[in-house]
Amino acid sequence: MKVNKLNIIILLGLIAIIGILVLQLLWTRQAYTIEEKKFSQKSHIALLEVSKKLYEGTNNELPGDNPVQKVSNDYYVVNINNDFDPKILEFYLKAEFAKVNIATDFEYAMYNCQSDEMVYGNYVSYSDKDAAPQKVYFPKHKNLVYYFAVRFPNETSYLFSSLKFWFVLTIALIVILLIYVYSIFTILQQKKYSELQRDFINNMTHEFKTPLSSILIASHYLSKQPQIRSDEKLDKYTGIIIAQSNKLNAHIEKVLNIAKSDNSALVLHKERTELIAVIRNAVESIHLKYPETKVSIEAQRSEYHIAADAFHFTNIVYNLIDNSVKYCEKTPEITIRITEESDKLRIAFVDNGVGISGKNISFIFDKFFRISNSRSNEVTGFGLGLYYVKKICVLHHWKIVPSANPDGGLTMTLIMPK
Incomplete structure (x- = not known):
């Protein structure tokens, strides 16, 4: 064994x-x-x-x-x-x-x-x-x-x-031993609960995927039927079923990927990546989903190259912009500002959303954490987006720093070597 x-x-x-x-x-x-x-x-x-x-x-x-x-x-x-x-x-x-x-x-x-x-x-x-x-x-x-x-x-x-020092040192070692034993007991308990949680999530999501696949297959079959296409309302409702099923399927895939990455380390495929090109591709995907969103890119140069996993870096950019759009009560306006230092690049995602209070800002990267605010009941999700972003940044040896804007909204700053 x-x-x-x-x-x-x-x-x-x-x-x-x-x-x-x-x-x-x-x-x-x-x-x-x-x-x-x-x-x-x-x-x-x-x-x-x-x-x-x-x-x-x-x-x-x-x-x-x-x-x-x-x-x-x-x-x-x-x-x-x-x-x-x-x-x-x-x-x-x-x-x-x-x-x-x-x-x-x-x-x-x-x-x-x-x-x-x-x-x-x-x-x-x-x-x-x-x-x-x-x-x-x-x-x-x-x-x-x-x-x-x-x-x-x-x-x-x-x-x-005359041996006070020796006895104080011995008592200190005994206290350290007790703290160590207690810490180990706590770690083992947390490990056990974490494994139970992961197993539950894996089983739950797999159980969801089976009926969801059947719903999608049946919905696609219905959407192709002449009777459905000829009826405007039925065609609309079928489209809603397919769209919402795809959204639910995406959420389930995200949960499965997070659970998989927690169980075994993600392997990054780093390559020379053009920064602005990746950001523009992510912005195009956001515009398809949220056409009214305004995204601007501010940079001193037209090209920046970094060593990164292009797939996961694209997901980071998409998740950060997607969060800014979802937690905004007016027309989303996002500025992506790229600045250079001696050996680092800073990518700041500045939005005009509802922002976040100081007491919650340190918890936004925790798994399943969602903030209670005016938009939380309207936004769907599991609180895994920023957890995934933080995980990928750590694997790249990057830093991500959240900060509240003086006039409202939030700024997420990525700090990475050139």
């Missing part, structure tokens, strides 16, 4: 984002581990300096072994073979922690030889100066005579706060 390219792109995108998210989580975890090690190292350095200062001015020498022992993640014991004052200990702890940039709450306790128990010292708070001491049990340690213990009760939250 052929795998849809869109599904492959969606799957690869989802795998890529999930992979990045997993890597980000692993990096965050690694960053936390590194921060934890750094905190432990800084704590060791600070406590070692405190122990050195407690030996200063005494006859005892600093032992050769490391006096600092890490009992758990947030609990340290420092062996001092020397008696010391609790107030001096707290002063040294604050000073040394400040030197190594440890700014989290801590509490300490000291061993009392006389009572053979740990005596709680103080709770030093950096966040709340009025915080009440949180008396936590400090266990005794064997083979130690003079020692003190330090606990960091908020070490975990302190480490997390």
Whole structure:
């Protein structure tokens, strides 16, 4: 079974984002581990300096072994073979922690030889100066005579706060993943509805063509009958049936062509095309349909050559003029103005029609979009003409820009390379 390219792109995108998210989580975890090690190292350095200062001015020498022992993640014991004052200990702890940039709450306790128990010292708070001491049990340690213990009760939250950037980035990636999943779900739903719509239109138009072909065949047969030709009214009514059937058939063909082009890309056959000649041919077709229409061509030169698909370009010109005529409440007057720039041509179709409001002008190229105005109920169509025009312009890499005229009407400007 052929795998849809869109599904492959969606799957690869989802795998890529999930992979990045997993890597980000692993990096965050690694960053936390590194921060934890750094905190432990800084704590060791600070406590070692405190122990050195407690030996200063005494006859005892600093032992050769490391006096600092890490009992758990947030609990340290420092062996001092020397008696010391609790107030001096707290002063040294604050000073040394400040030197190594440890700014989290801590509490300490000291061993009392006389009572053979740990005596709680103080709770030093950096966040709340009025915080009440949180008396936590400090266990005794064997083979130690003079020692003190330090606990960091908020070490975990302190480490997390130092990783704010990593967590913000991780949350942002999670949000992006959720938005991506939601967008993909929406795209798939829209794709499903679009396919249902296209299938419905194809089936509907094919069902219309069968009885319409029968009507046309029967109408042409009737129009050739002597009884019909001899009766002026019957001949007129038969002509109306044939004309309206042909118009309906043209609409159905347009719907089918649009549905076909949506399903598979149109292939353009570009060739060197004479611009004014194509416009004149389209104007002649318009005059056959609307004899009262006045169309003038304003150009600085008699010939302009462009690279275009002549068939589709003719349809563009015809559709733009046809729209200008249909949405006009008086005698249609259309000016086709061709101007040159350094490397571009501008073809402006200026009409004297009913115009269009600013809030609707950005929607006129949408499929099936029709504007509610004084002429919309009288004009037949499916809202596919300008959608087709926009599609062909995009395939040619041209621009089409609509703009309202100051004195009423609309200007559709085609911008194309020379």
